[in-house]
Amino acid sequence: MRHVMVMNSKGGCGKSTLATNIATYFALKGHKVALADYDPQRTSLDWLAVRPDDLPAITPVDAHDGGLRGVPRDTEILVIDAPARTHGTEMNELVRRAETIIVPVLPSPIDIRACARFMGELLELGKVQRAQARLAVVANRVRENTLMFEELDQYLSKLKVPYLGALRQSTNYLRAFQRGMGIFELPEYLARPDWEQWVPIVRWLQSKRSQPA
Numbered sequence: 001m002r003h004v005m006v007m008n009s010k011g012g013c014g015k016s017t018l019a020t021n022i023a024t025y026f027a028l029k030g031h032k033v034a035l036a037d038y039d040p041q042r043t044s045l046d047w048l049a050v051r052p053d054d055l056p057a058i059t060p061v062d063a064h065d066g067g068l069r070g071v072p073r074d075t076e077i078l079v080i081d082a083p084a085r086t087h088g089t090e091m092n093e094l095v096r097r098a099e100t101i102i103v104p105v106l107p108s109p110i111d112i113r114a115c116a117r118f119m120g121e122l123l124e125l126g127k128v129q130r131a132q133a134r135l136a137v138v139a140n141r142v143r144e145n146t147l148m149f150e151e152l153d154q155y156l157s158k159l160k161v162p163y164l165g166a167l168r169q170s171t172n173y174l175r176a177f178q179r180g181m182g183i184f185e186l187p188e189y190l191a192r193p194d195w196e197q198w199v200p201i202v203r204w205l206q207s208k209r210s211q212p213a
């Protein structure tokens with residue numbers, strides 16, 4: 001089973017949004033997917049609760065107490081929506097559970113600063129240093145041609161981890177979320193620009209670069 005975690009200690013940066021979309025991407029590809037929600041707010045589980053029955057199934061896993069029980073044995077991809085405010089031992093425990101970690105970051109001075117601290121901590125972990133967990137960053141909720149995005153873009157480009165590009169701020173994410181869907185399940189005429197921004201993310205997820213040898 002593959003474990004793909006979306007993580008950042010900063011709240012509200014898009015962890016649940018990316019986690020639900022990564023889960024739908026793999027489910028649409030025909031994989032057996034489960035989505036584990038570590039967040040006491042249960043955002044991902046709420047999303048799954050309204051997911052239409054006629055769309056590819058994703059199994060909910062309630063992990064808010066820190067456990068990972070109830071993952072079906074035949075699961076191929078376990079997507080993990082990590083909680084905010086994780087540091088120290090808790091962060092170490094979470095990272096033990098994943099080989100692939102995506103970190104979304106918002107274009108704001110507070111988020112960039114928080115990310116710098118978080119990445120510093122993450123890159124110090126033994127598992128990451130031994131390349132047993134592969135990391136990448138994604139800019140989220142960006143508005144093109146803004147100074148703030150430019151700053152974030154420069155900051156992420158300089159990090160020593162793959163920078164998979166930026167997802168625009170789009171009501172499509174809200175629209176999809178509300179209906180228990182992913183961005184890939186919205187009609188093309190609405191979501192094509194978003195699909196294009198996901199190309200480098202899904203390419204990385206499917207490549208060996210995101211999976212330890």
Ligand SMILES: Nc1ncnc2c1ncn2[C@@H]1O[C@H](COP(=O)(O)OP(=O)(O)OP(=O)(O)O)[C@@H](O)[C@H]1O
Pocket residue numbers: 010011012013014015016017018039041043083084140141142167168169170171173174177
């Ligand atoms: N690219 C985007 N465009 C528009 N809205 C977005 C985008 N990404 C996230 N959002 C919205 O921003 C808010 C926060 O996103 P989300 O809940 O995914 O963050 P989170 O990191 O999981 O938050 P928390 O730390 O509370 O768990 C939500 O209302 C979500 O719908």
Ligand SMILES: [Mg+2]
Pocket residue numbers: 015016017039043081
């Ligand atoms: Mg969340």
